[in-house]
Structure formats: structure tokens, C-alpha cells
Amino acid sequence: MDPVKANPSMNEIKVKKKRARSEAKKDMYSAYLYIAPFFIIFAIIGLYPMIFSIYLAFQKWNGLSPMVSVGLDNFKVVLTDPLFWKAVYNTIVMGIMGTAPQIVFGIIFAYLLNLAFLRFKNFFRVTIFMPYITSMVAVALIFSVLFSNHESSLANYVLSLAGLDPVSWASSEWGTKIAISIMVFWRWVGYNTIIYLAGIQSIPNDLYEAATIDGANKTQQFRYITIPMLKPFIILTVFTSTVGALQLFSEPTIFMGTGAFTRDEAMTIVMYLYRDAFRLQSFGTASATAIILLVLISVIAAINVYLTSGVGRKRRGGK
Amino acid sequence: MNKNKKVRKFSISKLLVYTLLGISSLLSLFPFYWMFVMATSPSSAFNSIPPTLTPGNMLVENFKKVLNQIDFFGSMWNSFVICAIVTIVVLFISSLAGFAFAKFTFRGKNVLFIAILLTMIIPPQLGLIPQYFLISKAGMLDTLPGVMVLFFLNPLGIFLMRQYISKSVPDELIEAAKLDGCSNFRIYRSIIVPITLPAFATLGIIVFTAVWGEFLWQFTVLRDPENYTIQVALAQLSNTHNVDFGMIMSGVFWATVPLLLVFLFFNRLFISSITEGSVK
Numbered sequence: 001m002d003p004v005k006a007n008p009s010m011n012e013i014k015v016k017k018k019r020a021r022s023e024a025k026k027d028m029y030s031a032y033l034y035i036a037p038f039f040i041i042f043a044i045i046g047l048y049p050m051i052f053s054i055y056l057a058f059q060k061w062n063g064l065s066p067m068v069s070v071g072l073d074n075f076k077v078v079l080t081d082p083l084f085w086k087a088v089y090n091t092i093v094m095g096i097m098g099t100a101p102q103i104v105f106g107i108i109f110a111y112l113l114n115l116a117f118l119r120f121k122n123f124f125r126v127t128i129f130m131p132y133i134t135s136m137v138a139v140a141l142i143f144s145v146l147f148s149n150h151e152s153s154l155a156n157y158v159l160s161l162a163g164l165d166p167v168s169w170a171s172s173e174w175g176t177k178i179a180i181s182i183m184v185f186w187r188w189v190g191y192n193t194i195i196y197l198a199g200i201q202s203i204p205n206d207l208y209e210a211a212t213i214d215g216a217n218k219t220q221q222f223r224y225i226t227i228p229m230l231k232p233f234i235i236l237t238v239f240t241s242t243v244g245a246l247q248l249f250s251e252p253t254i255f256m257g258t259g260a261f262t263r264d265e266a267m268t269i270v271m272y273l274y275r276d277a278f279r280l281q282s283f284g285t286a287s288a289t290a291i292i293l294l295v296l297i298s299v300i301a302a303i304n305v306y307l308t309s310g311v312g313r314k315r316r317g318g319k
Numbered sequence: 320m321n322k323n324k325k326v327r328k329f330s331i332s333k334l335l336v337y338t339l340l341g342i343s344s345l346l347s348l349f350p351f352y353w354m355f356v357m358a359t360s361p362s363s364a365f366n367s368i369p370p371t372l373t374p375g376n377m378l379v380e381n382f383k384k385v386l387n388q389i390d391f392f393g394s395m396w397n398s399f400v401i402c403a404i405v406t407i408v409v410l411f412i413s414s415l416a417g418f419a420f421a422k423f424t425f426r427g428k429n430v431l432f433i434a435i436l437l438t439m440i441i442p443p444q445l446g447l448i449p450q451y452f453l454i455s456k457a458g459m460l461d462t463l464p465g466v467m468v469l470f471f472l473n474p475l476g477i478f479l480m481r482q483y484i485s486k487s488v489p490d491e492l493i494e495a496a497k498l499d500g501c502s503n504f505r506i507y508r509s510i511i512v513p514i515t516l517p518a519f520a521t522l523g524i525i526v527f528t529a530v531w532g533e534f535l536w537q538f539t540v541l542r543d544p545e546n547y548t549i550q551v552a553l554a555q556l557s558n559t560h561n562v563d564f565g566m567i568m569s570g571v572f573w574a575t576v577p578l579l580l581v582f583l584f585f586n587r588l589f590i591s592s593i594t595e596g597s598v599k
Contacts, residue, residue: 030503031423034415041471049449112336126586127344133582135532137550138571142350145564152366198594250534257557270444277448290445
């Protein structure tokens with residue numbers, strides 16, 4: 001009886017093994033099939049353009065005539081163009097003015113919005129977040145009216161109440177930068193707040209309870225528990241804000257209207273790139289600019305992330 | 320006495336918190352309100368000192384002027400079509416790939432997944448010019464598909480879907496379905512999709528709003544006003560020479576209202592979608 005029983009079971013195992021093997025093979029084909037669309041699309045509209053862009057950076061090309069290889073000339077042209085450096089300067093200045101306050105205010109708002117006694121929580125959360133859902137174009141248009149050059153524009157009226165002279169927001173060196181930074185801040189601060197709020201809510205309550213027992217006051221708790229525990233979230237927002245700020249395009253383009261590509265008060269790196277490519281048909285220098293931008297983004301983002309993570313470390317060490 | 324003092328001090332700090340949040344909320348909402356005021360006022364209201372702060376009665380007139388400048392409804396429709404199709408395609412691509420990465424074993428799985436994550440850090444500007452020529456060569460310049468194609472690439476979607484599927488779909492369920500002779504695609508259709516509907520909603524919101532608000536690429540590809548999306552059309556409003564603020568704000572107002580209504584209706588889902596999308 002035993003061998004009789006053993007035989008079919010041996011067979012069964014064999015069949016099962018075979019089945020499992022063909023099943024695994026089938027699964028593997030399915031898996032490759034399911035991830036293929038992404039990689040096909042990536043190859044066509046992601047990888048190929050990237051390689052082409054790098055190639056193009058070493059060519060002189062107006063989009064129609066044959067390309068001429070020019071070596072590093074495009075980089076030379078861009079890097080010696082005062083307007084490019086003006087664009088770098090503008091981008092960094094507006095980046096700092098527009099995004100650094102977001103991080104500070106975002107943390108403060110998130111902390112306040114999470115206070116236990118706070119009523120109308122949802123109302124406050126929704127209103128502070130609301131600017132984020134409007135498009136950048138809408139924001140730029142609203143602010144271009146709020147901050148227009150007229151003496152009667154609302155921004156200038158508020159200044160006059162404080163006894164200050166009107167500013168020509170849309171055409172002065174600092175007027176444009178301040179107005180654009182304010183609109184960037186206004187649109188994004190709620191977004192950062194929500195991310196910090198998610199971070200604060202993930203901090204275990206025991207930590208605060210233990211700190212209270214040890215006699216730490218609210219300020220100490222905020223400094224030694226909330227901020228260090230928020231560090232990953234702060235690093236994340238510093239990274240995304242840096243990358244976003246260096247890609248600033250829509251706000252200044254719309255704020256400056258028809259003069260966007262001829263004036264330089266708020267010309268950013270991406271506007272400079274766009275102008276080279278689609279206004280001046282100089283695709284080689286535009287591609288070189290894109291590569292320089294990529295390097296700038298990587299370096300500045302890395303520095304910022306490094307600095308942010310350093311701050312938390314020092315603080316914890318100091319404790 | 321001592322206790323009393325403590326309670327009072329506490330309520331002062333409470334007052335401070337409410338004041339600060341109140342002011343912030345006001346500053347958040349004010350531009351929206353002011354947009355409405357300008358959208359309902361004649362252009363001359365803009366030149367008055369002190370500024371007009373109450374709505375006027377030009378809501379319809381100003382909007383008529385917008386309709387003379389741009390094809391408002393056509394542009395809204397174009398934006399809607401682009402966003403809807405991109406959202407559906409991205410959801411399909413991401414959920415299938417997410418399913419594969421969450422529930423199948425295959426050679427190169429980890430390397431491929433990391434490759435997908437790495438594509439997230441490529442700045443869009445680097446590809447702008449070649450993408451423009453690619454679209455142009457394919458004869459899709461100045462067409463809606465030409466705008467859409469670029470947005471089909473969405474590594475974040477695959478990442479989110481993988482996370483959600485591996486967390487919420489038990490392996491036993493899939494094994495049981497396989498024993499019953501279910502094909503892999505059938506498992507996707509009748510197990511994965513229904514269970515992960517919340518992830519579909521979240522990712523759908525992220526993709527839809529991101530594409531709706533995008534400007535640079537739409538501005539680059541579209542030339543003929545007939546094909547303008549709402550963002551490109553709105554941007555044209557400020558390019559006219561005699562600037563009519565009432566008209567501009569009316570255009571922005573009517574383009575923003577539908578968005579605000581949808582947001583107020585779904586705000587919880589909306590906010591959680593943002594945190595999920597960026598944190599994990």
C-alpha cells in the first residue's frame with residue numbers, strides 16, 4: 001500500500017513542480033509586460049531627449065540648417081553672457097526670498113494647527129492650503145493686478161497708508177523680485193504646512209509625555225522634540241523647494257507680460273533657456289544652459305540638504 | 320490664586336494662536352476675494368483711491384469681454400480633455416507596473432525599480448528642446464495629444480501604486496485566485512483594482528491637478544488659439560495692450576471657481592493625497 005501511495009504523490013509533486021515552474025515563467029512574462037509601457041515611454045520621451053540634449057549642447061543649430069559641431073563654444077557663450085549671470089542671480093535671490101520663509105512659516109503653522117485645544121482646525125487647514133490648488137497662471141495674474149505699477153494698486157495703497165512712496169512693482173529691479181517672491185510664498189506655504197503637519201502627527205505622543213514629566217516646557221519640547229523629529233520632512237521640503245525655485249518660469253513670465261523675454265529684472269534661468277530656444281532659435285546654447293542648470297540644481301540641492309541635515313545633528317549634539 | 324493666574328496666562332496664549340491663524344487665513348483668502356471684487360467691477364474701479372473692496376455689478380459684462388478675447392469654454396474643454404486622458408493613462412500604466420513590482424518576482428526587479436525612482440530627479444527643462452522637436456517630427460505640434468504625451472511619464476505613480484498594492488493586497492488572496500485558474504490580468508482587474516480604489520483616487524487627483532496647472536510645456540507646444548488650454552489662454556489676457564483688469568480678473572475668476580468647488584468638496588482626500596504623494 002505504501003509504495004502505491006508513494007507513487008502518485010511523487011508524481012503529484014513532479015506535476016506541481018512543473019506547474020509551478022511554468023507558472024513562475026508566466027508570471028515573469030506578465031511582470032515584464034506590465035512594466036514595459038513605462039520603460040518604452042521613458043525611452044522615447046525621457047532618455048532619448050536627454051541624450052539628444054547633451055549632444056545638442058555641443059552643436060550650433062537654429063532648428064533648420066544642418067548642425068555644426070562647435071565643441072565647448074556654447075558653454076563659453078552662455079557662461080560669458082552677463083544676462084545669464086543676471087538670470088542666475090535673479091533665480092537665486094527670488095528662490096531664497098520665496099522659499100526660505102515658507103519653511104519657517106510652514107513649521108509654525110503646522111505646529112499651531114496641531115494644538116490640542118484648537119477649534120475650527122479643518123477650516124484653518126483648508127484656508128491656508130487653498131492657494132496651492134489655484135494654478136500658477138491664476139496666481140501670477142491676480143498678483144500682477146495687486147502689485148501693478150499704478151499708484152492706486154492695492155500694494156501701493158497699503159504702502160501709502162504706512163507713509164511710504166509707491167513702488168513700480170512690475171518694472172523695478174526689486175519691485176518685481178519682491179512681488180514674485182510674495183506670490184511664490186503665498187501659493188506654496190500651505191503645501192509645506194500640510195507636509196509638516198503630516199510629520200508632526202507621526203511623532204509619537206509618548207515623547208511629549210516623557211518630556212513633560214521631565215519638566216520640559218512647550219518651547220523646549222518644540223525645539224528638542226518637534227524640530228528634530230521633523231527633520232526628514234524638512235529635508236524633503238528643502239529639496240523640493242530648491243529644485244522648484246531653480247526652475248521658476250511661469251510666475252515671472254506672466255507677471256512681466258509682453259516684456260517677459262526682453263527685460264531682465266526678473267529673468268530666470270529657465271526663461272533665459274526658453275528665450276534662447278524659442279525666441280532666438282539658438283538651440284545649441286539653450287541646451288548648454290539646460291545642462292548648466294542641471295549641474296546647478298544638483299549642487300545647490302545637495303548643499304541645502306547637507307546643511308539642513310547638519311542643523312538637526314548639531315542641535316541634537318548640543319542637547 | 321496661583322492656579323487662577325495660570326489659567327489666564329493660558330488663555331492669552333490661546334488668543335495669540337487664534338489671532339495669528341486668523342490673520343493667516345485672511346491673507347490666504349484675501350486674493351480670492353479681491354479677484355471676485357475686481358471680476359465684478361468696471362476697470363475704472365482699479366484707479367480709485369481708496370481701492371474698491373466691495374463687489375460691483377459687472378460680473379456678466381466683464382465675462383463677456385473675456386469671451387471676446389479668448390475662447391474660454393473651448394480652452395476649459397481642452398484642458399479637461401487633456402487632464403482626463405492623461406489621468407486615465409497614467410493610472411493604468413502605474414497600477415499595472417505597481418502590481419508587477421509589488422506581487423511578482425522577476426529578474427532585475429530591484430534594479431528596474433531603482434531606475435524608475437532615479438528618473439524622478441531629471442529636471443523637465445533638460446528634455447524640453449528635444450521633446451519639442453520630437454513632437455514636431457511626429458506632427459503633433461500644436462495638438463492636444465502633443466501636450467498629453469509628455470505627461471504619460473509618471474514615476475511617482477508607479478511608486479505610490481507599488482506601496483499601496485503591497486500593503487493592502489494580501490498574497491494569499493492572489494494565490495487563491497491563481498489556484499482557481501485566474502489569469503494575471505484577471506487578478507489585476509477583479510482583485511487589485513477594486514481593493515486599491517483609494518490609491519486610484521489619490522493618484523488621480525495628483526495627476527489631474529498637476530497637469531491642469533502646468534504651464535511651460537503647454538505654452539511651448541500650443542500655438543493656435545483654438546488649441547489653447549485654459550492656462551495658456553489666461554496668460555494671453557495680460558498680453559493685450561490696453562490692460563483691462565476687470566476683464567483679466569473675470570477670466571481668472573471663472574477659471575478658478577470650478578476648481579475651488581471641487582476642492583472644497585473633496586478637501587480631505589485632496590490634502591491627504593498631497594501628503595501621501597510627497598512624503599513616502
